[in-house]
Amino acid sequence: MNICFVANFFKTYFFEGVANKLKNEGMEIYWICFDQEQFDHLSNIYSKGNCLLLSMGVIKKEAEPLADFKLNELVMGDRFLRHQQDWAFDYLKSIQPLAYNFVKEKGLKFVFGEITHAHEILLYRMLKMFKELKCKYLHPQSVRIPNKRFLFLEDEFQSKVCGEHLILNKEWESEWKIVEAVRPRRVAQVDKEVKNELSFSGRLKRLSNFFTNSNIKSDLPSVVHNKTKRSLIAVVQELNKFMYRFVKTDSFEVIQDKKYVLYTLHMQPEASVDVVGAYYDNQLKNIINIWRILPDDWFIVIKEHSNAIGNRSPKFFKSFKTLRNSILLHERVDSHKIIENAQAIFTVSGTIAYEAALKGKMAFTFADIFFNKLKNCTKISIETFRAIENFDDLIQMAKRANEGKMSIEDYSAYIYKISFKGIVDAPLNSEDWADEANFETVSRSFVSFINAIDE
Incomplete structure (x- = not known):
């Protein structure tokens, strides 16, 4: 079977570790790369004929697209291309025929990659549209809870699991446990990474990268190439990190005896809000809209994401605090303490909604996400807010929606049937990052999935 991996910064190392194991299982491995250095490295291992280079060198002025793939949306949602619209559209048009022909000529059955950058989402949309290619773009994604398990998503919004009506995991009965609200393993690892970034040595390293351009590849589309723009983005982020220490925050005791709802802020830019939560990526607007439907004696509570400090300016928090x-x-x-006392939880696509639902609390997501199948976890929209008479009406609507949703026990069985052992989202330099045993586990899971879906 011919399968392909999409290179993506440090994730390439992980995919390469898995691909090497799959190659030993007799699978033919192909790669789609986005810079020359990446291409040369992978070509030496898998041969040039098995690798496609889609660097900035392929750009053709006024290239003809194969179809309409909502390029405006893709560019606006990409943290790099939105700053480089002078060539971004030509790039996304230019790679379309090259990617199409590569998939067709190599007879690819599956393409595995992230759904973060515009070119990745474009590849997904192309394979979805051009059914004659008989190839699926799949996103290996952590199930979040329980830890050390992952599944394969087949849409860009993390709502549809590939093979969700099948029993993909033949070992599910021996692995199955009731899913409980626990802190995802990755969160603690990311917190450690953030502490390092905020340390003096972390700041020094970023400063060194900034002046030496050591992390900038001239042909990679996923980089802001204009040094002035790049400098401005970096300076603003560092200034925001510094200024956040002067933003007044409160302790849990302040809300302990109050009626409140919670909205947890996402990192931004980040796929979880810019891609999965497309059209709900203005988080201040989301908060204001939630506040508008609350009883007048309730409180709106927000909490910054620990690894997002620097994403938002003091002005964001000042605007929030103008709300009564x-x-x-x-x-x-x-x-978890905040969840226990909250009347409801709101998020774009955050795991906190999943945790809240597992605790029996009402949780609402603006994105349609795979764990919305669980009772008490409901997808909402602006139209929902317009339609309800008051907040209690929203709760009653969610209770009615629960009639068609899974109990915790049913959801637990479901998630074990469609997911596999392994860690696919380990942060760089964490203990799981280069764990050889994990590569072995994940590759076995890939084989099990491919065999099950190909039956």
């Missing part, structure tokens, strides 16, 4: 009955909690306040 608004509280900004310290980012280190235990989310």
